[in-house]
Each structure stands twice: as structure tokens, then as C-alpha cells.
Amino acid sequence: MNTIAYITFRGMLGRRRALLLFILPAVLLLLSIGLRVTGNADLDTAAALLTQFGLGALLPLLALLAGTGVIGPEIDDGQIMYLMTKPIARPIISTTKYLVAVALVVGFGVVPIFVSGLIMNGLTAGLASGFALGALVGGIAYCALFVALAVMSRFAVTIGLIYALVWENLIGRYASGARTLSVRQWAISVTDLGTNATSVTSEVHGSTAVPLLIVLTVLGVAVAGWKLRTLSITGSD
Amino acid sequence: MTSVIHDIGYRHYDGPRLGRAYAVRSLFTHNLRAAYGLGRPVKAKIMPFLLFTIMLLPAAISVAITALASSIGSGQSINLIRYSAYAVYLQPLIAIFLAAQSPVLASRDLRFHVTPLYFSRPLSRLDYVLAKYGALTAALFILLGTPITILFIGALATKQKHLGTHALDWAGGLVGCLMFALVLAAIGLVVAAFTPRRGFGVTAVMAVYLISTAAVTSIQGIAESQTKFGVARWAGVFTPFNLVDDVQVWALGAKSSSPEPPPSGLGGPVFTLVCVAVVAGSLAILYQRFRKAGAR
Numbered sequence: 001m002n003t004i005a006y007i008t009f010r011g012m013l014g015r016r017r018a019l020l021l022f023i024l025p026a027v028l029l030l031l032s033i034g035l036r037v038t039g040n041a042d043l044d045t046a047a048a049l050l051t052q053f054g055l056g057a058l059l060p061l062l063a064l065l066a067g068t069g070v071i072g073p074e075i076d077d078g079q080i081m082y083l084m085t086k087p088i089a090r091p092i093i094s095t096t097k098y099l100v101a102v103a104l105v106v107g108f109g110v111v112p113i114f115v116s117g118l119i120m121n122g123l124t125a126g127l128a129s130g131f132a133l134g135a136l137v138g139g140i141a142y143c144a145l146f147v148a149l150a151v152m153s154r155f156a157v158t159i160g161l162i163y164a165l166v167w168e169n170l171i172g173r174y175a176s177g178a179r180t181l182s183v184r185q186w187a188i189s190v191t192d193l194g195t196n197a198t199s200v201t202s203e204v205h206g207s208t209a210v211p212l213l214i215v216l217t218v219l220g221v222a223v224a225g226w227k228l229r230t231l232s233i234t235g236s237d
Numbered sequence: 238m239t240s241v242i243h244d245i246g247y248r249h250y251d252g253p254r255l256g257r258a259y260a261v262r263s264l265f266t267h268n269l270r271a272a273y274g275l276g277r278p279v280k281a282k283i284m285p286f287l288l289f290t291i292m293l294l295p296a297a298i299s300v301a302i303t304a305l306a307s308s309i310g311s312g313q314s315i316n317l318i319r320y321s322a323y324a325v326y327l328q329p330l331i332a333i334f335l336a337a338q339s340p341v342l343a344s345r346d347l348r349f350h351v352t353p354l355y356f357s358r359p360l361s362r363l364d365y366v367l368a369k370y371g372a373l374t375a376a377l378f379i380l381l382g383t384p385i386t387i388l389f390i391g392a393l394a395t396k397q398k399h400l401g402t403h404a405l406d407w408a409g410g411l412v413g414c415l416m417f418a419l420v421l422a423a424i425g426l427v428v429a430a431f432t433p434r435r436g437f438g439v440t441a442v443m444a445v446y447l448i449s450t451a452a453v454t455s456i457q458g459i460a461e462s463q464t465k466f467g468v469a470r471w472a473g474v475f476t477p478f479n480l481v482d483d484v485q486v487w488a489l490g491a492k493s494s495s496p497e498p499p500p501s502g503l504g505g506p507v508f509t510l511v512c513v514a515v516v517a518g519s520l521a522i523l524y525q526r527f528r529k530a531g532a533r
Contacts, residue, residue: 020444027448031455040459049455057451065440072436157439158284158337165329165447166291 001096004083008070008100020065021104024058025112032116041120043127047199049120050131054113055138055187060164062109063139066101067146068156071224075231076154084231091225098147098221105139130195138187141213144220145183151227179203186213260360261368268372272338281341288334289380292327296384300391307395317392320385320410321482321491324417328478331421332446334380339425340438342369343523347433352527366523370422377418385410406491413485420481420512423519430526449476457496470500474511483508 035041074080113135117128149156168182179185189202189209274282299318306315346352389407425442432438453476460469473479482495487505499505
């Protein structure tokens with residue numbers, strides 16, 4: 001299990017994809033430093049930036065990159081065979097890779113969001129810690145969803161993008177029903193529970209969001225493990 | 238010992254050599270087809286055609302609603318979606334199409350190291366890059382132009398007022414689509430050419446779109462609330478859809494559909510120059526990239 005985690009970490013951090021992992025949080029930190037320096041970093045602005053950019057763009061993108069990146073390319077070029085022919089239960093392989101994805105999202109997403117909150121507002125109103133909490137649970141759920149997608153389909157990245165952009169962004173903007181089934185709204189809801197700032201409001205109540213987050217996470221991890229057991233390797237394009 | 242090349246009776250080829258123009262044309266057609274998954278397995282067709290269909294839906298619905306409204310006699314208050322606004326409203330879908338299909342064109346030749354096979358033909362590196370760029374631009378133009386044309390046909394069929402203005406707006410909209418296609422294809426190909434691993438290119442193209450858009454929208458919102466309208470307008474230059482929409486507004490007199498109109502005065506020309514610079518710079522980078530990859 002340690003070896004699988006080590007190999008996955010090395011695969012994720014050793015290539016150009018690592019550059020993207022560093023650039024995404026760097027943009028957030030630069031923006032928050034810019035706001036602080038120009039004196040615009042009041043509580044409402046900070047909450048808006050962290051909601052729109054942090055939870056709305058950075059988190060899903062990082063989770064997509066990490067969640068599909070830990071297992072997708074290996075399935076694609078057939079290297080996963082070398083892992084699957086070892087006497088390791090397949091759900092353990094997928095779960096280990098899932099945990100690596102979560103660790104990456106925490107390192108490159110949750111921590112920068114917390115630091116960005118600190119830069120803009122210090123610890124006022126629990127804004128930084130609230131957003132860190134929201135990003136953490138959101139990241140855990142997103143990763144489960146995207147790892148499961150990566151095991152199920154070769155087009156996991158595109159499907160994940162359609163979910164995050166078309167469903168959560170485009171349809172969610174006009175149809176309020178779509179917002180109930182949106183990881184982003186659940187994350188905002190959990191953030192709402194953790195902060196006193198009034199500018200953070202979610203339309204999904206915590207009592208709906210938390211169970212749904214748990215269900216999605218458990219389901220994602222279970223489906224990934226179950227699907228990997230019957231995986232058939234076909235040639236890449 | 239002396240070696241001899243024996244003539245073992247293979248037939249020589251003495252037909253016509255089709256040459257460089259033919260090679261470029263074939264590459265263009267092949268890549269245009271590949272962008273929609275034609276000539277490839279069903280699995281490769283699902284995504285582009287799904288996105289293409291979703292792109293058409295709002296136009297079809299808009300035409301249907303307008304037709305219905307005019308048939309019950311309340312057609313005055315209901316308008317078709319504006320031609321120039323269509324791409325801006327549906328930008329997430331266009332971005333996904335770009336992200337999903339530009340690696341198909343730019344990454345696969347690099348991943349499987351087949352560029353030397355192309356360059357052993359009478360085809361220069363520049364021809365290769367231009368054919369790929371032209372193919373993706375054409376694919377995007379089809380994606381953007383078809384729904385607009387459906388809207389225009391809808392306008393003709395439901396006998397809208399001021400059909401002359403409609404025709405002009407539609408033509409302007411098509412020019413706008415071409416500008417969107419040119420700029421987006423350039424960005425997509427460059428990013429995809431540097432990320433040959435499967436799946437990663439998709440995320441990288443998407444990251445460029447999503448991060449720039451989210452960052453610029455945040456900055457514009459904050460600048461608006463601080464009444465710094467100049468900053469808000471100039472910030473639009475950093476995100477592709479706002480950039481091209483502002484050029485549309487300045488050059489074609491379209492109504493602004495993105496969050497911010499172009500800055501007054503120098504704004505329009507500068508934004509246009511930025512578009513040209515993006516396309517020219519991307520082609521230069523692609524040329525360098527494929528020259529190096531071909532030499533390996």
C-alpha cells in the first residue's frame with residue numbers, strides 16, 4: 001500500500017502536471033495578496049473571492065486533476081496491469097490512490113485557501129478556517145466522484161468537466177433544483193456552518209449537505225473499488 | 238566481396254506525385270474529421286457530437302418559443318437570442334469542446350512519436366502547424382456558426398420584423414464566430430501541444446480557461462464595487478471570451494454580452510492587437526514545438 005502511494009505521488013509530482021498543481025493555488029495567493037496590498041480585502045470581498053475562485057474554480061479543477069490523474073493515465077496505457085497482477089486486493093489499490101488524490105487536494109487546495117483567507121482577513125469571523133473546512137469536505141467528495149469516474153470511463157476528465165461546469169455552473173445558475181445536487185453548494189454550506197461571516201450563504205442546508213457529502217464519498221470509493229475488480233484493458237487511441 | 242542490389246521484380250511507382258498542396262489538404266481534412274471523431278471508433282464520436290447537440294438546443298428552443306409566441310400573437314415582446322451573444326452565453330460548453338478535442342489534434346502525434354512520418358513527406362513544419370490550426374478553427378467555427386444559422390433560419394421562418402437588420406447581424410455574428418474560433422483554437426493547440434499525456438491536456442486547456450475566467454470575474458466584480466470601472470474593463474483582456482467579445486463590440490458594433498464592454502478610446506484597437514498577437518504567438522510557439530519534436 002505504501003509503495004502504491006509512493007509510486008502515485010511520484011507520478012503526480014514528477015511531471016509537468018506538477019507545474020499546474022503549483023500554478024493553480026499560486027494564482028489564488030497572488031490575488032489575495034493583491035487585494036490585501038491595495039486595501040480591498042474586507043470580509044465581503046474575501047468571502048466572494050474564496051467562494052467564486054476558491055470553491056468555484058480551484059477546488060473542482062484540482063480535484064479533477066488529482067482524482068483522474070492518480071489512476072486514469074495508468075488504466076489508459078495499460079500500466080495498471082502491473083499493479084493488478086500483484087496479490088493486492090483491487091479495492092485497496094483504488095482506495096490508496098484515492099487517498100493520494102485527497103492528500104494532493106489538501107496540500108495544493110485546502111491549505112492555500114486557508115492561507116489566502118489568513119492573508120486577507122487574519123482569523124476574523126472564522127472565515128479562513130470555515131473555508132478550509134468547506135474546501136476539505138468538498139475536496140474529499142470531489143475526489144471520490146472523479147476517481148470513480150476515472151475507473152469507469154476513458155472520458156472521465158470531460159465528463160467531470162461537464163458536471164462541474166455545465167451542471168454546477170450553467171444549469172445551477174438558473175435552476176435552483178440543480179443546486180441541491182452540487183458538491184460546490186454542499187461545500188459552501190459546510191463553510192457556512194464553520195464561519196460567522198454573514199456574506200457566506202448557502203441555499204442547501206447543512207442537514208442536507210452533510211449526509212449527501214458522506215453518501216457521495218462512500219459511494220465513489222466503493223464504486224471505484226468494485227469497478228476496478230472487473231476492469232478490462234483495451235487499447236488506447 | 239562486392240554487394241549487388243538485385244532487381245527482384247517489384248514494380249516501380251511512376252504515377253503522378255501529388256505534392257505539398259495535396260498533403261496539406263489531406264492533413265486539414267483528416268484533422269477536421271478527427272475533431273468530430275469521424276473516421277474513428279464510436280467512442281470518439283460521443284463527446285463532440287454530444288457537445289454539438291447541446292450547443293444547438295438553446296437555438297432550437299429559442300426559435301420554437303418565438304414561433305409559438307408569434308402564432309398566438311404576442312410576438313412583439315419575445316426575441317431570438319442575439320447572434321453575437323450566443324458564444325458568450327454558452328462559453329462553458331465551447332470551452333469543454335476545445336479542451337476535449339484540441340488534445341486529439343495536438344497531442345496524439347507527439348505521444349506516439351509519429352511526427353517524423355509526416356515530415357518525411359513534402360510537407361514543411363509550418364504547413365503541418367497551419368493545417369492543424371486551420372482544422373481546429375474550422376471545427377470550432379462549425380460548432381459556433383451552426384446554431385447562429387439556425388437562429389437566422391428561424392428568424393426567416395417566423396417572419397421577424399426588420400429582416401434586413403437580422404441578415405446583417407447574422408453576418409456580423411458569423412464574423413464574430415470566426416474570431417472566437419481563431420483565438421480559441423490558438424490557445425487550445427498550444428496548451429495541448431505541451432501536455433501530450435492523455436487526459437492531462439484536457440485539464441490543462443480547461444485550467445487556462447477556467448482560472449483566467451474565474452480570476453478576471455472576481456477582479457471585475459471587486460473593481461466594480463470600488464467604482465474603478467477602467468480597471469474592470471481592462472481586466473477583460475485576460476480572459477479569451479471577454480477579449481473576443483470586446484473586439485466584436487468595437488469592430489462589428491455588436492452589443493456587449495460579456496460582463497464588461499471594452500475600455501473606451503484605445504481599448505478596441507488594443508484588444509484587437511492582443512487577439513492578433515495571441516494567434517501569431519501561438520503559431521510561432523507551435524512551430525518551435527513541432528520542429529523540436531520532429532527532430533528527435
